[in-house]
Amino acid sequence: MLARCIQSICDIKYREISLQRGQFIFLTRICENPGINLIELSNILKVDKATTTKAIKKLQEENYVLRNRNETDKRMWHLFPSPKAQEIYAYIIQDENKNIETCFTGFSPEEREAVYKLLKRMRENIEQDWRDLKRYKEEQGGTGINFSNAGK
Known part of the structure; x- marks a missing residue:
């Protein structure tokens, strides 16, 4: 958000x-x-x-x-x-x-640093999923997601 x-x-x-x-x-x-x-x-x-x-x-x-x-x-x-x-x-x-x-209004320097470190870890975590999906998509020539059984 x-x-x-x-x-x-x-x-x-x-x-x-x-x-x-x-x-x-x-x-x-x-x-x-x-x-x-x-x-x-x-x-x-x-x-x-x-x-x-x-x-x-x-x-x-x-x-x-x-x-x-x-x-x-x-x-x-x-x-x-x-x-x-x-x-x-x-x-x-x-x-x-x-x-x-x-x-960062109202955040202490310690809170700012904690937010930075936590967001960096979150970015690193999701980037690995992004790389894996991108690699799979390139290998398969599609999205890497099978929607054919969705909702069943």
Whole structure:
């Protein structure tokens, strides 16, 4: 629910700078990892390549992202923030930090540290399931879930 609330707030705020639903997440990771490719970006954000491709296309249309072809593998593209993206990156990070501070209102330093450690462990736990499912999906060519007997 925290992630949904923050994403909803950001989606409303970032409309004024022509960032559509959830695109700010892609943009910040490209700014933090200039030259990243689509596969690496998809893995960092835990989304499929189609979602990443669609978001990058829209970010390119708004002149936030530049794509450069890999010299050795012509099928691969590297993503870079445009000057426009670099200008708003500081604003996005400042806003992200404000949201974090709002979430931690009334927390002691010890509570903040405990939350950080617990969330990190939770992320590590679920990432293993994500990797396993992703690997299974790639091997099987499907979702890895059988719904044919659901409700029986």
